[in-house]
Amino acid sequence: MGLTLPVPVVTIGLLIASNVFMTIAWYGHLKFKSAPLLTVILVSWGIALFEYVMQVPANRIGYGHFSAAQLKTIQEIISLTVFALFSWLYLGERLGWQHGVGFALICLGAWFVFHDWS
Template structure:
């Protein structure tokens, strides 16, 4: 795979992993003050942007905007499943896996559609 095509994928994977931790990690410590949770999430989001912005800049040379957005959404949902499983022990059920399969089918259409 061409590095110009791979870098955005890796950066978006890292970006979405960090962002999902920012969105949901504070739920592990529900007794902490809300302002602490917000500041911690903002701190993580700062580093997430250091990956997301370059991913989109580099990716726009190789992918269409629709492809980049689709990639971001697939990464967001995939990394959410990882965060939910690792941090909270929440394994995906059959309906969630079926939903992910449908999303993957949609992503395939965005990337391979003859209509595009």
């Protein structure tokens, strides 16, 4: 007997994994400024393939349970969270109070997307 996970768990799990790959593809090369640009593009493209392998099923599985706008909102919140952690842990960048305020405002926007106004 197999374990069936709820649609939100599968969708959000795949979106988290896809965003980790995409963040690495887009920003991981910043520590390797001496690498040739063509090499960086090709390596990033290869990494991004794994993002698509998870992003497309996440949207397909999640659509119906979530609206397209809700799926995009979930993806953006995850993307910002993954990026903030990546830039802090991998790139060593400082996250200030203004980042927290901006992120809180984006989360407030997400609340509006998910709130049923009818």
